[in-house]
Amino acid sequence: xxxxVESGGGLVQPGGxxxxxxxxxxxxxSSDWMSWVRQxxxxxxxxxxxxxxxxxxxxxxxxxxxxxxxxxxxxxNSLYLQMNNLRAEDTAVYYCATPRxxxxxxxxxxxxxxxxx
Amino acid sequence: DVVMxxxxxxxxxxxxxxxxxxxxxxxxxxxxxxxxxxxWFQQRPGQSPRRLIYRVSNRDSGVPDRFSGSGxxxxxxxxxxxxxxxxxxxxxxxxxxxxxxxxxxxxxxVEIK
Numbered sequence: 215x216x217x218x219v220e221s222g223g224g225l226v227q228p229g230g231x232x233x234x235x236x237x238x239x240x241x242x243x244s245s246d247w248m249s250w251v252r253q254x255x256x257x258x259x260x261x262x263x264x265x266x267x268x269x270x271x272x273x274x275x276x277x278x279x280x281x282x283x284x285x286x287x288x289x290x291n292s293l294y295l296q297m298n299n300l301r302a303e304d305t306a307v308y309y310c311a312t313p314r315x316x317x318x319x320x321x322x323x324x325x326x327x328x329x330x331x
Numbered sequence: 332d333v334v335m336x337x338x339x340x341x342x343x344x345x346x347x348x349x350x351x352x353x354x355x356x357x358x359x360x361x362x363x364x365x366x367x368x369x370x371w372f373q374q375r376p377g378q379s380p381r382r383l384i385y386r387v388s389n390r391d392s393g394v395p396d397r398f399s400g401s402g403x404x405x406x407x408x409x410x411x412x413x414x415x416x417x418x419x420x421x422x423x424x425x426x427x428x429x430x431x432x433x434x435x436x437x438x439x440x441v442e443i444k
Contacts, residue, residue, distance in 0.1 A: 258423070258438050259372075259425075261434070299333040313427075315385055315427075316386075316430075317382060317384065317386075321379040321380055
């Protein structure tokens, strides 16, 4: 059974940093692209970033380029999202997900990030 | 970016009756490989999104056959043949054709009258 478990969310001040983690199990993690998707009350669901199986390719939504970094550790079956210079509009539930067949077939339970002073 | 527009945004339905949600894209979703990458997701209250349909009309494993997807080009529809209480939630369409910026619709809230 595929399981994706996010952690690392919390309350952070504007301009601060946070690192999210996603522990994957139940599939061959090193053979799959991985993604981060976020959900805000105002903008709904938004794809944030993708990373290739070996980490050699990474893509980001324009609004986080230069501030967020997606990475992975295939030995630990783990996905990460380093978020720097956080803004109020980054407040969201962040999900890790598996992008297969040009869609997201598995999602984690999400971790809440709140950016507020 | 491709804009996905859903309608209606709120859909009150009677148990046992059909329901239909429309999704339109600002650009054709036909990929250069000939496939159309339009998916539908269900998000029940307090839960993560769950994929129901991929590539327009393919149901995921375990999805009841009362859910069906159709459409082509820029116009797509999700239909529930007979709404059950467990179908309450928000439904999203998503395009996966225009890599890497996959985009979602605003969501349609299905509730029981």
